Amino acid sequence: xxxxxxxxxxxxxxxxxxxxxxxxxxxxxxxxxxxxxxxxxxxxxxxxxxxxxxxxxxxxxxxxxxxxxxxxxxxxxxxxxxxxxxxxxxxxxxxxxxxxxxxxxxxxxxxxxxxx
Amino acid sequence: xxxxxxxxxxxxxxxxxxxxxxxxxxxxxxxxxxxxxxxxxxxxxxxxxxxxxxxxxxxxxxxxxxxxxxxxxxxxxxxxxxxxxxxxxxxxxxxxxxxxxxxxxxxxxxxxxxxxxxxxxxxxxxxxxxxxxxxxxxxxxxxxxxxxxxxxxxxxxxxxxxxxxxxxxxxxxxxxxxxxxxxxxxxxxxxxxxxxxxxxxxxxxxxxxxxxxxxxxxxxxxxxxxxxxxxxxxxxxxxxxxxxxxxxxxxxxxxxxxxxxxxxxxxxxxxxxxxxxxxxxxxxxxxxxxxxxxxxxxxxxxxxxxxxxxxxxxxxxxxxxxxxxxxxxxxxxxxxxxxxxxxxxxxxxxxxxxxxxxxxxxxxxxxxxxxxxxxxxxxxxxxxxxxxxxxxxxxxxxxxxxxxxxxxxxxxxxxxxxxxxxxxxxxxxxxxxxxxxxxxxxxxxxxxxxxxxxxxxxxxxxxxxxxxxxxxxxxxxxxxxxxxxxxxxxxxxxxxxxxxxxxxxxxxxxxxxxxxxxxxxxxxxxxxxxxxxxxxxxx
Numbered sequence: 221x222x223x224x225x226x227x228x229x230x231x232x233x234x235x236x237x238x239x240x241x242x243x244x245x246x247x248x249x250x251x252x253x254x255x256x257x258x259x260x261x262x263x264x265x266x267x268x269x270x271x272x273x274x275x276x277x278x279x280x281x282x283x284x285x286x287x288x289x290x291x292x293x294x295x296x297x298x299x300x301x302x303x304x305x306x307x308x309x310x311x312x313x314x315x316x317x318x319x320x321x322x323x324x325x326x327x328x329x330x331x332x333x334x335x336x
Numbered sequence: 337x338x339x340x341x342x343x344x345x346x347x348x349x350x351x352x353x354x355x356x357x358x359x360x361x362x363x364x365x366x367x368x369x370x371x372x373x374x375x376x377x378x379x380x381x382x383x384x385x386x387x388x389x390x391x392x393x394x395x396x397x398x399x400x401x402x403x404x405x406x407x408x409x410x411x412x413x414x415x416x417x418x419x420x421x422x423x424x425x426x427x428x429x430x431x432x433x434x435x436x437x438x439x440x441x442x443x444x445x446x447x448x449x450x451x452x453x454x455x456x457x458x459x460x461x462x463x464x465x466x467x468x469x470x471x472x473x474x475x476x477x478x479x480x481x482x483x484x485x486x487x488x489x490x491x492x493x494x495x496x497x498x499x500x501x502x503x504x505x506x507x508x509x510x511x512x513x514x515x516x517x518x519x520x521x522x523x524x525x526x527x528x529x530x531x532x533x534x535x536x537x538x539x540x541x542x543x544x545x546x547x548x549x550x551x552x553x554x555x556x557x558x559x560x561x562x563x564x565x566x567x568x569x570x571x572x573x574x575x576x577x578x579x580x581x582x583x584x585x586x587x588x589x590x591x592x593x594x595x596x597x598x599x600x601x602x603x604x605x606x607x608x609x610x611x612x613x614x615x616x617x618x619x620x621x622x623x624x625x626x627x628x629x630x631x632x633x634x635x636x637x638x639x640x641x642x643x644x645x646x647x648x649x650x651x652x653x654x655x656x657x658x659x660x661x662x663x664x665x666x667x668x669x670x671x672x673x674x675x676x677x678x679x680x681x682x683x684x685x686x687x688x689x690x691x692x693x694x695x696x697x698x699x700x701x702x703x704x705x706x707x708x709x710x711x712x713x714x715x716x717x718x719x720x721x722x723x724x725x726x727x728x729x730x731x732x733x734x735x736x737x738x739x740x741x742x743x744x745x746x747x748x749x750x751x752x753x754x755x756x757x758x759x760x761x762x763x764x765x766x767x768x769x770x771x772x773x774x775x776x777x778x779x780x781x782x783x784x785x786x787x788x789x790x791x792x793x794x795x796x797x798x799x800x801x802x803x804x805x806x807x808x809x810x811x812x813x814x815x816x817x818x819x820x821x822x823x824x825x826x827x828x829x830x831x832x833x834x835x836x837x838x839x840x841x842x843x844x845x846x847x848x849x850x851x852x853x854x855x856x857x858x859x860x861x862x863x864x865x866x867x868x869x870x871x872x873x874x875x
Contacts, residue, residue, distance in 0.1 A: 236858040239867065248864055256428040264589070267421045271585040274414065274567035275578045282566045287548030288555065292410060292567050299417045300623055306424055307619045311612070319609060322865045329867035 235332045239325055248321040255313050259306055270295055340670035344485050347678035355520045359508050362516030369715045372513035373440040373697050374603040376873040381610040385617020388601050390521030391690040393625055395477035396749040398683055399650045405633020406645055406652035409564035411571055412633055416626035418588025425593040427615045432608035433768050433863040439870050442599045443702045446767050449855035451775040456702035458782040462759040463596040466752050467695040473748035475501055475737035478684045485677050495738050502734035508689040509726040517689045524686035531679040532628045538660040539635035553638035580825045587829030591753030594760030597694040606872035696726035758785030758832035762840045774852040777844030785836030792828035797821050
């Protein structure tokens, strides 16, 4: 490998171009983005809401729901619940909607590579 | 030494003996670069999930968060939440993509479609900086922990402990490589979870498993009443401290997915689906652990003598173990104190090993092979450099940790997170999702995020100009009287993270590098399908 080739990544492989143009790949990419983009916006907004309430919504956060359990504690624990929830949903979603497509494209890649 | 200190010493030595044994065992199975750097990519999702937990639940989490809750109540809990929610960024946007498109380091993923040398140099620089800040936090913690447990306040003893921990971590990494480091982290994760579960059960039993009662006792014992259970005790003092809190919150939630020692753990599994599984296990484990720290922190506030706590907030968890075991002087108390202290020590050892490995791999793979040898170094030479780099970084960490002992552990960790979020995350996200992103954008965002982050801290009250209003003593790194601070916040993230993203954009649009967009097609296919990704090694 020459210095120049190393300095700029040039390992261009035409098999990737063909896979990129398939309907399966477009379906995979849109299925991936359809889940992760809204989910990221949602959990970041939900987390920032918690941070802002901790700073600037004292009366709300300090309200005692029962015993010594106040809204701040429940809000904090809800962040745990939503984190576990989103992780669980993503695990199911990707097993069902992403993995089969990814596997199929990966197999196609292996087959094309062997034919070259 | 009294009985409990002898027991503590014995358990510490047992932890050392077990981890040294694991390291020798792992060294016999480490042959190739992929073994040394990535454990042969042969770990299962569950094993790697445990190891990620072992890598992530540092002394700052175990001792720091439970101590912070014990001292400032609810505000300590805020750390846990940021540290946990952050894992969703890693799960959704980073883990699988990185596994499919890289080989050994964070830089691999960026270098996939960029000019190799500048991008690798930048990524390796920020990897080493983040790792060293994080290492310092752990080593300072180790010194304080051991000195306090053995009842010595002598500076020389703390220095010896730091030296000893440093020597051990160099040994783990140079001899055991990624395989040894991973198993040390797995053992530590199991010890930490079991040990803290035991204390949590003992604490809750004292309050009839009623959380509300535990909180009530903690609030009463703290002398602060309901305020102890509400946000704002630590951060609600002024508008500046509130902004500091927002800034910290941002760094915590965006930093995890840019921590190099976490990122390289995704290379130790065979496929991207296993990388996803490991993050899922890690989220479960880390989430449960942070719920434990909530009980440990409030438990310490309720049960441990407040005068003792004030003196050693970072030791809240071990002191609580002593208390629920029967108190000072009792056999149960001594056993549990020794046990939890040994767990804390194992925690520190596992984390420092992971950090040293990460930075040495980056020095060898990115700087030595790519930047210096133009990608033509032999595997054997690269491995040799990596081992020397581990020794060198270990030595630097030891030399820096000795004078850094006055620094606050939680602050050092927060700074590492801020650098990771400002320098690394923007480049990783742009690289995956923005076709036009190019070399200049990557280099500007990494150096820009890194320099602004460290620079803002240098001109903040952390370094100079903060004095205790009552005594006039300096609360900064520099002595009282020297004040060159002009940035009011202690946490730089609120400025440096958006700046990292902005510079990544600006660098990209002002550069006319055409090739990266073409190569983006290849990166995208590979990242999402795993086609052509690095395979596991079978021996």
